[in-house]
Amino acid sequence: MKPGIAWITGASSGIGRELARQLAGQGWRLALIARRKQRLDALAAELAARHGTQSEVIAADLLAPGDLERVAERIAAAPPDLLVNNAGFGTAGALAQLDAARELDEVRTLVLAVVRLTRAALPGMLARGSGAIVNVSSLAGEAPGPYNATYSASKAFVTSFNGAVYEETRGSGVRVMALLPGFTATEFQEVAGVSRDAIPPAARLSAEFVVAEALRDLERGAARSIPGAAYKLAARAEGVLPRALIRRIVGEVWRRAQR
Numbered sequence: 001m002k003p004g005i006a007w008i009t010g011a012s013s014g015i016g017r018e019l020a021r022q023l024a025g026q027g028w029r030l031a032l033i034a035r036r037k038q039r040l041d042a043l044a045a046e047l048a049a050r051h052g053t054q055s056e057v058i059a060a061d062l063l064a065p066g067d068l069e070r071v072a073e074r075i076a077a078a079p080p081d082l083l084v085n086n087a088g089f090g091t092a093g094a095l096a097q098l099d100a101a102r103e104l105d106e107v108r109t110l111v112l113a114v115v116r117l118t119r120a121a122l123p124g125m126l127a128r129g130s131g132a133i134v135n136v137s138s139l140a141g142e143a144p145g146p147y148n149a150t151y152s153a154s155k156a157f158v159t160s161f162n163g164a165v166y167e168e169t170r171g172s173g174v175r176v177m178a179l180l181p182g183f184t185a186t187e188f189q190e191v192a193g194v195s196r197d198a199i200p201p202a203a204r205l206s207a208e209f210v211v212a213e214a215l216r217d218l219e220r221g222a223a224r225s226i227p228g229a230a231y232k233l234a235a236r237a238e239g240v241l242p243r244a245l246i247r248r249i250v251g252e253v254w255r256r257a258q259r
Contacts, residue, residue: 001132001175001219003027004081009062009071009117012039015136015184016086018207021046022215023082024053031056031080033071034087062087062113063105072120079124079131085114086136090151103150110154118165122174129173132218135162137178139231155180159224166223177217178224181210182231205231 006023010016012034020030024047032040037059044055060067075083088110091098114135125131137158138151145152162178169176184205205228213227226232 001082003029005029005031006082006084007031007033007075007080008084008086009033009113010087010136011043012036014086015179015181015207015210016084017043018211019084019086019214020055022208022211024051024055026215027051028082029054031058033058033060033062035059035061063108068113068116072116075117076120076124079121079128081130082132082134083117083121084134084136085117086134087113088136090148092148092151094147095149098150106150107154110151111157114158115161118161118176122165122169125174126169126172131173132175132177133165134214134218135176135178137162137180139180139182139226139235141180142235163223175218175221177214177222179210179214180224180226180231180235181205182226182228182234184210 003023003026006019006028008016008019008023008030011020011030011032016034020032020043024030030044030047030053032043032055034040037057040057040059044053044057047053047055058071060071062068062071089106091102091106095103118133118135121131121133125133135158138155140148140152141155141157141159143152159178159180162176166176166178182205184207210227214225217225226235
């Protein structure tokens with residue numbers, strides 16, 4: 001894709017921050033969206049110093065209806081060339097023991113914000129016949145996730161939603177892609193209360209690798225991007241192995257990963 005304007009939610013850390021860095025290196029202008037303005041300011045300064053990138057900092061909490069609508073209205077008024085719906089967080093533990101309000105906030109961030117911002121961007125993109133949307137999902141959504149139930153189910157929604165919108169827009173000039181990373185070493189694990197030690201080092205992906213793979217897949221017009229050969233194989237296996245077996249394996253991994 002020719003560099004233009006990219007809006008990235010959840011840009012203050014992890015995959016979102018790395019997307020900003022790699023897109024800046026390709027010559028994109030950026031709108032960086034997250035709750036933590038200080039981090040966004042620091043990232044914008046870094047990108048300006050390293051690449052001469054123009055970045056707009058938008059401090060917004062997508063859990064707040066007013067903030068979500070403010071971002072959606074701006075996107076609808078002037079759809080960017082690329083929208084990345086990356087904001088989110090995870091929780092780990094048995095559902096009966098987790099905070100109910102936190103679980104609902106997880107759904108609002110991972111599901112409702114993705115639907116609202118995708119809907120905001122699409123009409124303008126379709127009208128001009130160009131643009132791209134990347135919805136960050138997860139391989140965790142490919143199977144039920146015991147001890148990770150809300151996150152896995154939310155990501156299953158994102159993947160299914162993205163696939164439907166991909167088909168609706170096929171041939172329009174608008175690209176819609178779901179990014180389904182496996183275990184990626186970021187702050188996500190700390191927020192979710194998950195130990196990285198439960199995941200073998202060989203299975204841990206870097207944000208740099210995930211983003212590079214995703215951008216290559218977006219360039220070729222893929223509906224989904226699954227970075228890493230091992231995770232591509234795992235995704236295929238999930239379509240073959242008995243559902244009950246997958247559920248038990250995933251549950252055991254998440255049970256051990258809890259701190």
